[in-house]
Amino acid sequence: MSRVGNFLSNIFAEGRIEQKINSQPKLSEINQTYENFAPYSLGTYYHKDLQRRDRKTIYTSYKRMQQDPTIDAALNLLVTAALGGHETRGEVVFIKPADHLRNDGSRAKELRKLVEKESKYLQNLINNFIFALARNGITYGDSYARIYGTRGFGVTHVICDEYVEPPCIQAYERAGKTVGFHLLEQNEFENKGITKLTTAQMIRMKMQRIVPVPQYSLNQVLHGRMLQTNEIDQIPIIPSPVGGSFLQNVENAWEQMQLMFAALNSQQIADSVKSMFMTIDVSNMPPENRKIYKESLIKAILTHHEKTKDALKGGDPIWGINTVVLPQWGEKQVVNPLGDIAQRTAPLSMELVMTHMRRAMGSLGLDISLVGWADMLAGGLGDGAAFHTSAQVMQRSALIRQAITEPLIDLILLHFAYKTGKIFERSDLPFKIEFYSDISAAATEALDNKNTRSNTLILTTQSLMALKELKLDDQSNRILLTEFLGLDDDQAETIGGGLKQSIAEEKAAQSAENGLPPPVDEGEENLEDDE
Template sequence: MADVKKAKKGLWGSLASTTQLLLGEVSKAPENRMEGISTFDADYVGIEMLLGASDRPARSRSAIYQKWHYMIQDGLISTILRLHVQMALGGHETTGETIFIEAKPNASAADRKAIDELQFIAKILNKHAHGMCFNACAFGDSYARLYTKKGEGMFAFDSEQPFAPLVQPYVELGQTVGYIVSLGSKLQSRFNHLDMVRMRMPRMVNLPQMRAIENAQKINLEATDLRDMRPLPDLVGGSFLEAAEVDYDNLISALRGMIGQRISGSIDETMIGANLSDMTAAQQKLFMDSLEKMLKSMKTRAEEAVRTGTYATSRNFHVMPTFNEKQLTQISSFQGGSNSGAGANIEDVMFCARKLAGTLGIDLSMVGFADQMTGGLGEGGFNRTSSQAAERSRIIRSSFMQTVNDTIDRHMLAKHGRCWADDERPYDVNFFGSIAALEAEKQASRERAISGGVMLLQGMDLMRTMGLPESMMEQFMATMMEVDTDKAKIFAKGIKEAKPPAPDMGGGFGGDDNEPPLLPNSTTEQGEE
């Protein structure tokens, strides 16, 4: 025992001496070791290099939002974003409720009472959840104006008027500290961080855009005191559409090319040459007027049939008299170069559509193109194609959950003057995800984990029955069953120390379970062995 204490003392003593040595070295070093480094030969990387190239130049905030707003008016883009939101949020089959605020098992009575008072906030957020999440997916941010009264809490919630492109958030050290809402060139409203809530999607792509003032960025980067920080306008980003603009433009170009080709191919022109030799001027005029009248009547008859949708039930005859090989006509037909659009290749359009759907994280077969479903998926293939949307569903849920917590904090501050910290919240925000892709993936992962655990138990029971030594069981599980070495040691020890199964005392085959089994050489009541 004394040796153990001595060993521990020696270990802690060595760690203490090492720490003192490191602290001594740091104290001898200059305050900023970077001051003596020359940057003459350093490779320069400027912000202008990251603002985009000629094909993707840096754009203003309004130009980016204008492009995204134009894209969400497209039926395909709108359907994909709606499907993402529906997969993430789900909804009750009758009430349509999406989120539920439920107390944790260890919540106190006072916290449970406060959580019961928050149920009206859940009802309000259920009405605005899909709209806010759709705008957040489209623009990267979504906002709502909160109306609170001291001592009463929140009494109104508006997520429609603060349209995302109209709101400029200001951030400081990654935290939103205020908002400026522009309703016109000279109409602006300022709000602090308690008057509004923001659903902010995580930024994953550096979107080329006009930056804020570089001097203010330099001040914030070098500041060591919070009082020296300056609120800066937050940059645009986080939208699902930020990486799909080029794919969308290519799809539109392919569609316009195919449609233009079909329109050009649908043009049918006919040239008629009439022989007017040896005719007087009156005869020529009469002949040409009759020919013009005949062609106009043919055109009018065709347009009327298309407009009314009626079929022609009689045959039309046109008589053109000739004599002495005069008035003979030469007719030449000119059709479109694409043969009425037959040469238009739809595969180019479908390739662009599949690439756009892949960029937006969804399968094209789920937005109306069921013919794209491959035969190898078999039954239930539609559900499996939604697996690629599960990650985006997680992003939407986590972002909206932060919005729910911010809303509850504003209400609690206005009503009670306090709110919960993130690690002390006595409630959980649960989503009704019966049709959500994320729930399907979680259920599949849970089933696979349970199946793997059951197979592991069966293998452990077989090793216990065989009476293998502990070291062999540990090695077998670590190498053949790919169990972690630490876990394999625990499992092998548990198998070795497991109690043998209790003997089956039941009579079986309809016998009395309480009747003891017959031992060898025992006799029955009749004396038979």
């Protein structure tokens, strides 16, 4: 009995020790002093580069930036890299039946037939507006499309133009999930009003909020502690903040670039204006004559200026002779030209402008040669270069595809709901969305990975063929597969067993051809000897 008691006590003691080691500390055990100081230590300081701005100011800046030719070309390239497109038909999105519908069940056949029937119509509908949807999404961080549907037919029309421009739409969210929209509309009398739409009337492309944008918000005033509640239904509905735009971190470099461009243009204009300075000696001229003489000289110069300007506008020929008579007395009133004292001696430099432009393009992940500066480096859609090899282009392509897939799924679900009256769950979608993107960076990277894996498979297969010819024992094969080929132990054991079985099958086939009994495995011979 004492042994049983000691055994049980040891078990209980080990359980208590393990419970002590694995016990989770409680928040109540944290010293109250840390909580008192936390409100003053958390967060960040306000800085001139982190100044909060209102929503209209931020969107106005984004709208100005996208008017720039370089930024416009960069955004178009990023959308092209993400969406791709068929080289002949120009189609971008393809809708296929889901993989789990490949079985022969009656429901699977019905759903597969439904998806195949509606896919062509939906593809044509989506391909007509997907580029604009993606472009607005990466420019503003959000993009919208108005949906019109008819019961029994499906989605009949989609609007994605200036009427649904993101600055004029405020999305409302609960815990990050979109619940509705407010749209700014104005009539012919410039009277502004708000139109309210639901998620069944409008779809939203929401880019990931990777870097928060400093901005003013009423959320902190109206809802002080949004994260305190554990029930998602009790979380308040708030306006969605601005964020997710690819331009938010390019703004500073773009402003510096615009400033440098303005300085260069102003200097070029200033250099094109020739200024002539003259001196006249009026020491022996009476005061009244001095005044008349200076006024006449100024009037003659201005008249010549006006004649030249009129000639450039299409008046008198610019090569016409313009004669100005300057009277003089003796040698005192001779006009002496001093020349252009503001003439530039050093050439203008574009280096500072290009520095800020490279910063902007580097933030967008593009080679500067792809956005109109072809003299910098070789590259482009034709011969590949940075468009296909840039890791940033591929990363941003993945972000665009993730963001745009969600509203497309919403659109297709709405179409099936209008068409059949059935509402499919997102966890059991009968379709899948594919992008045709052989010209994109993501597709190039995927093809390169496939080629690398194929080459690796070929080399590995050749190595296994050579290993098979050696006919080594299991231990030797395991050493070669793990130490030299770099396989895991389980993989080496599986492949080694396959090699052994393949060798045995070849021996059996050779024995059968020669009319001999099948060879006995060495392990079986040893087993018979032991018996």
